[in-house]
Amino acid sequence: MLALDLADLDATLRLAAALAPHLAAGDMVALDGTLGAGKTEFARALLRARLGDPAIDVPSPTFTLVQLYDDPTGTVFWHFDLYRLKDPDEVLELGWDDSEDGVRLVEWPDRLGDLTPQSRLVVRIEAGDGDGARRATLSGHGMWVQRLADLRLQLGPASLASS
Numbered sequence: 001m002l003a004l005d006l007a008d009l010d011a012t013l014r015l016a017a018a019l020a021p022h023l024a025a026g027d028m029v030a031l032d033g034t035l036g037a038g039k040t041e042f043a044r045a046l047l048r049a050r051l052g053d054p055a056i057d058v059p060s061p062t063f064t065l066v067q068l069y070d071d072p073t074g075t076v077f078w079h080f081d082l083y084r085l086k087d088p089d090e091v092l093e094l095g096w097d098d099s100e101d102g103v104r105l106v107e108w109p110d111r112l113g114d115l116t117p118q119s120r121l122v123v124r125i126e127a128g129d130g131d132g133a134r135r136a137t138l139s140g141h142g143m144w145v146q147r148l149a150d151l152r153l154q155l156g157p158a159s160l161a162s163s
Ligand SMILES: Nc1ncnc2c1ncn2[C@@H]1O[C@H](COP(=O)(O)OP(=O)(O)O)[C@@H](O)[C@H]1O
Pocket: 006, 007, 008, 009, 010, 011, 012, 033, 034, 035, 036, 037, 038, 039, 040, 041, 042, 060, 107, 131, 132, 133, 134
């Protein structure tokens, strides 16, 4: 587990950008946290970093439930917002099985129920100390236990410092 204090929105965006290059096809990032925690901000910054385009439009998938992005290496990123899901099976209609070949960024991952993949990186974002502050807790499951351990230095407090 890796716990990080995010002093402001910029710190959240830098953490997401630091994670971006380390994701590969087959990976899932579960974005946990309440409404307004910063899950979409995190996903947007991750996608912009990975796609190499800081201006690219990354709408919240609140209504579409899923948005797809192709990164320059041909990896497809699937950005899900499962808040409105009533039954885990509904995610199958969104292309859940196909998304296994890409990278899954999932808001409201608890909606997946039994479909939750064993291997995943969980990024939990919560309120922090003060206005605009957040606390991020990263935890690895399955193969992500070791991968998170390997990434501690890249994702640690140093990744949050403004350059
Ligand atoms: N440190 C921070 N990290 C992430 N979001 C922040 C932070 N500080 C303030 N915010 C604001 O909180 C809101 C988070 O919204 P959003 O990412 O859509 O939340 P969620 O997807 O978790 O519901 C945005 O308005 C953002 O500007």
